[in-house]
Structures are given as C-alpha cells and as structure tokens.
Amino acid sequence: MDTAVEEAAVARFLREYPRMAQAACDHPALLGCADVDRSRIPGCPAGIPALLRSLLDEEVGPAALPVLENVLMNSVFHMSAVMPAVLPFLIRLAALPDIAVRSDLIEILVVAAELSLPVDADDEDQVLLFGKDDDHPERERCRAAFAAHASALRALLEDESLPGGLISVDDRERLLEVVEP
Numbered sequence: 001m002d003t004a005v006e007e008a009a010v011a012r013f014l015r016e017y018p019r020m021a022q023a024a025c026d027h028p029a030l031l032g033c034a035d036v037d038r039s040r041i042p043g044c045p046a047g048i049p050a051l052l053r054s055l056l057d058e059e060v061g062p063a064a065l066p067v068l069e070n071v072l073m074n075s076v077f078h079m080s081a082v083m084p085a086v087l088p089f090l091i092r093l094a095a096l097p098d099i100a101v102r103s104d105l106i107e108i109l110v111v112a113a114e115l116s117l118p119v120d121a122d123d124e125d126q127v128l129l130f131g132k133d134d135d136h137p138e139r140e141r142c143r144a145a146f147a148a149h150a151s152a153l154r155a156l157l158e159d160e161s162l163p164g165g166l167i168s169v170d171d172r173e174r175l176l177e178v179v180e181p
Contacts, residue, residue: 003042003043006043006045006070006071007045009067009070009071010045010046010047010048010050010051010067010071011045011047013047013051013054013063013064013067014047014050016063017054017060017063017064020050020051020053020054020057020060020064021047021050025049025052025053027053027056028092029056029089029092029093029095029096030049030052030053030056030089030092030093032088033049033052033053033089034049036048036049036085038085041081041082041085042081043071043080043081043082044071044081044082044085045071048068048071048082048085048086051064051067051068051071052068052086052089052093055068055093055099055101055105056093056096056099058100061099061100061101062100062101064101065101065104068086069108072086072108072112073111078115078130078136079112079115079116079136079138079139079142080138081137081138083112083138083141083142084138084141084142084144084145085145087109087112087142087145087146087149088145088148088149090105090108090109090112091109091146091149091152091153091156092149092152093105094106094109094156095152095155095156095159097159097162102166103166106156106166106167106171109153109175110167110171110174110175112142112146113142113146113174113175113177113178114174115130115139115142116138116139116140116142116143116146116178117139117177117178118139119132119139142178143178146178146179147179150179150180153175153179154176154179157172157175157176
C-alpha cells in the first residue's frame with residue numbers, strides 16, 4: 001500500500017476516534033512506544049503509537065487492527081519497514097489475556113515470523129515470491145526483534161490461559177523457529 005494512503009487511513013482512524021490520539025501511552029505493554037524514532041523508519045505514520053494504544057481498547061481495538069495491518073504489510077508476501085519497530089509491542093500486547101484482538105495479534109506475529117525467515121537465493125520460486133534478502137532488510141530486523149524478545153514470546157507460547165486452538169501447532173512451531181533458529 002502507498003505511504004500516503006496509509007497515512008490517510010491512520011489520520012481517518014484518528015479523526016473517527018479522537019480520544020485515542022490523546023490517550024496516554026502508559027500501559028506496560030507499550031513501554032518505550034513513544035520513544036521510537038519513527039522519522040527514521042520509511043513509511044512509518046506518526047499515528048502508530050495511537051494505533052497501538054487503540055488495540056488495548058475493547059471497542060476501538062477491532063477498528064484499529066486493519067489500519068495497523070495495512071501499515072505493517074506492503075503486500076501479501078512483504079512486510080513494511082515498520083514491522084520490526086512494532087514487533088516488540090505486538091508481542092507484549094498478544095501476551096495480554098484480556099485484549100479483544102489477541103487472536104489477531106498472534107496471527108500477525110505468525111505472519112511476521114513466516115515472512116522474516118531467510119529466502120533461499122537459489123530457489124527461483126522463493127525469490128520470485130518474496131524477493132532477495134538483500135532487498136528486504138526488514139526480515140533481518142524482524143528476526144533481531146524476535147530474538148530480543150524471545151523470553152516474552154516463549155512466555156506467550158507457554159501461557160496456560162491461552163484458549164485451546166488460539167495458536168495451532170504449526171503456528172507455534174513457526175514462532176519457535178524464528179526465536180530459536
């Protein structure tokens with residue numbers, strides 16, 4: 001999706017939910033969110049902290065989620081440069097048992113894990129679908145973010161409060177693979 005279109009979608013969301021733009025970013029899952037230098041991330045809308053805060057709201061979270069997903073994904077097979085910066089917060093948010101969009105956040109984590117795996121440069125089909133790793137530095141940055149937050153991700157996967165089936169065996173393996181290659 002075009003950066004201007006993403007910015008417009010975030011702005012539209014914040015106009016529709018103005019209280020989310022002013023809400024404090026003091027939840028422990030979002031610790032450090034306001035400190036990320038988004039100006040250094042290509043295509044990163046200024047409203048990302050508000051979108052992340054919105055995910056905590058039971059009523060607003062489901063509306064914020066598709067806007068955030070559009071910012072995080074350039075296409076079906078490609079993450080945006082924003083994904084690595086947001087991953088730590090998504091991991092922490094997905095660990096919250098009472099968050100309304102928990103299953104969706106886990107799904108985003110699985111997609112990020114899948115798309116962050118290295119592409120075999122000798123596999124023409126993989127290169128055609130996913131591009132070369134050199135052209136997608138966000139993959140390595142995502143792997144680094146997963147590694148840096150491995151303990152939180154493992155805790156999420158071991159959480160006894162997760163409803164059965166929220167994380168399939170395959171998805172659990174994919175998440176573990178990116179944490180423990």
